[in-house]
Amino acid sequence: MSWTNFLLALFGGLICWVAWIALAGGTQHQTVVISTGSEQGIYFQVGKEIGDSYATRHPAVRCEVVSSEGSHENVTRLQNGTADVAILQNDAVADERVRSLAMLYTEVLHLVCRKDAGIQCLNDLAGHPTNLGSQSGGTHSLVEALLRFSRVQIPTSQQLNLGFSDSAEALRSGDVDAAFFLVGLGSEIIQDLIANPEFELVPIQIRAVDSEGTFVSERAFIDGFRTHYPHAEFAEIPLMSYEGSPTSPTPSVGIGAVLACRASWEEELASDLVQTLFAHRAVLGRKISLLSGLDEQSSQTQLQFPLHRGAEAYFRRNEPGYLAENAESIGVLITVALLLASGLHGLKKWIDQKRKNRVDVYYGRVQQILDSLGSQGFSNFGDALRDLEAIESTTCQELIEERLDADHSFVILQNMIHRCRAEIERAAATAGRT
Structure with missing residues (x-):
């Protein structure tokens, strides 16, 4: 190899190296903050798995999964911009700065009570210390509304507002006889409690008026509650959901868990996240059984917050465009327009022909005057000129x-x-000379 070729190769390699460094340095990882729940709760697990799938599918994105006190705190983070994505209850109170991405699953209200407390329904809570849930989480607002609707009054002195972990400890220590947990089915904290024979799951039901042993139909009760709390739905804790418990389906009330984001979040990122969610749903379902029921159709329905533009673009990706969707109507309009144009063209031709026929009549009248000028002995030049002027x-x-x-x-x-007038004047002048 000559020195010239060697230097050219060295120079080319140097340029490629500099370009690679520039491109590598220019690749910036974008951080997406996902606000979830307590690290022992299902929100945190779901958020972490979704974040991992998102980062795997999009290497330029780094997901930061942060814990929180629950749904209310997550709403606050979305509204003040400290989080991009969060998991919320569908009944959360938020403003226009919050948008939905997809419905994930249904959370079910679990009422865990000490067996020795003898609690059979909501009415029995009136005489027992009860944890209603942390005020920064979503359990408290649902339970408060449910008790108000049921006309169950628990003295303020017997109401506690503890988070899930502290609530479980209060049950174990005997500080409370009952505690509400709004969690997904299969929750680890419920599993640990029910494994202890001292505790049991109590149905979300009320006793019929003036009857000790009869309860109001659970579905009818929840349907009535929905008139005041529209985002609630009837739900059941299935038979033996927690390693042998409950021994029969336990009626309850459910609230949808929604993957949400701030309204100002980038449309492309939102669309990519929803796409990742459904592309990885088989993997996510194996890791977290609650996500095995993910479905594109049901994930768009009954959402309190409007869909983000990016999510909407993903869900509607297979819908036909405007022209395809309205092809039949457009075809009819085009046909009608062509028929109308054809009719107008025919009408114009008829009008033009009619006008042509009128001109032909005047051609004939002028020609008659010209012919009369050639007649022998014609002398009515004045009449001919008047006819022509008419x-x-x-x-x-x-x-x-x-x-x-x-x-x-x-x-x-x-x-x-003009020619006829000239002929009349010429014939009149000739006749005058003779």
């Missing part, structure tokens, strides 16, 4: 009234009138 006046008037067109035919008629 024709000229009439045709001008019809032109103004648009009964004749100012076209080539009309020009020919005017030329005939």
